[in-house]
Amino acid sequence: MDSHSQHAMQLVSASLVPMVLKAAIELGVLDIIHRAGPGALLSPSQIASQLPSQNNPGASLVLDRMLRLLSAHSVLTCSVSAHQVDHVEVLRLYGLAPVAKYFIRDQDGASLATLLNYCNDKHIAGDMFVRIPKGDAIFMKDKQWVLHLFDDKHCLMILKNCYEALLDHGKMMVVNLVIPEAPETSLSAKSLFQFDMFLMNTTTSERERTEKEFESLAKQAGFYTIRVACSAFNFSVVELFKSM
Structure with a gap:
C-alpha cells in the first residue's frame, strides 16, 4: 500500500482519534498517569485497577487498544518489553507525552479537554444586540469565543454596537481563531480547519473566519x-480600530 492510499485510509477513520481521546479523558486515564508522578509508566492493568468502575473484567485489554492508538498519535508514550509467565507476552507501559498536559486540568481548572465536549449552549448577554456600555476599549473574550457562534448578520449587529460604544480613537480586542486564507498542511492549519468543521457539525450558522473576513465585517460595522x-x-x- 503506497503512502497516498495509507493517508486516505487514515482520513477515513480520523474521527476515531478524538472519540478515543475523549473516552480516555472521561475515564480519568490521563489523570491516573499524571498522579503517578513525572515520567511514570503504567501498564493497562495498573490503570484499569484505578478506574471508577471495576465491572469490566476485560478493561485492561480495551485500555491497551485505546492507549496504543493515542501513543501512535503522540498523546502518550509507550515502552514495550517482553514479559514471561507461562508464555511470552508483550507488556506495554504508557506514559504522558508532552502534548498530554494540555488535556489535564491546570490549577485554574482549564483544559483543552473542554473542546471535546463542545456544545451549542450560548451564554451571551442579550444586550450585546441592543446596547454596550461606552468605553475607550472593549475586550471580547468568552470561553466559547463570541463571534464564531454567529452568522455574519448577527456578528455585524454586535460589531456595530461595539463601534458605537467606543470613544474616539478607541479599539476593540477579540480573542478568536483566525483560519488561513488558503489550505495549508501545518499542524496549526489542520487544527483550525478541523475546528471549523466541528462548528459546522453543530450548526451551519457557527463558523471560523479568515483575517480578510474579519476585516470585511469590521469595516462594514464602521471600524477603520x-x-x-x-x-x-x-x-x-x-x-479593531475605530479611527486612525
Whole structure:
C-alpha cells in the first residue's frame, strides 16, 4: 500500500482519534498517569485497577487498544518489553507525552479537554444586540469565543454596537481563531480547519473566519482597520480600530 492510499485510509477513520481521546479523558486515564508522578509508566492493568468502575473484567485489554492508538498519535508514550509467565507476552507501559498536559486540568481548572465536549449552549448577554456600555476599549473574550457562534448578520449587529460604544480613537480586542486564507498542511492549519468543521457539525450558522473576513465585517460595522496582534495555541488577538 503506497503512502497516498495509507493517508486516505487514515482520513477515513480520523474521527476515531478524538472519540478515543475523549473516552480516555472521561475515564480519568490521563489523570491516573499524571498522579503517578513525572515520567511514570503504567501498564493497562495498573490503570484499569484505578478506574471508577471495576465491572469490566476485560478493561485492561480495551485500555491497551485505546492507549496504543493515542501513543501512535503522540498523546502518550509507550515502552514495550517482553514479559514471561507461562508464555511470552508483550507488556506495554504508557506514559504522558508532552502534548498530554494540555488535556489535564491546570490549577485554574482549564483544559483543552473542554473542546471535546463542545456544545451549542450560548451564554451571551442579550444586550450585546441592543446596547454596550461606552468605553475607550472593549475586550471580547468568552470561553466559547463570541463571534464564531454567529452568522455574519448577527456578528455585524454586535460589531456595530461595539463601534458605537467606543470613544474616539478607541479599539476593540477579540480573542478568536483566525483560519488561513488558503489550505495549508501545518499542524496549526489542520487544527483550525478541523475546528471549523466541528462548528459546522453543530450548526451551519457557527463558523471560523479568515483575517480578510474579519476585516470585511469590521469595516462594514464602521471600524477603520483591524490587526492580528498576536497568536498562541491557535488563538489570535484581533484588534479593531475605530479611527486612525
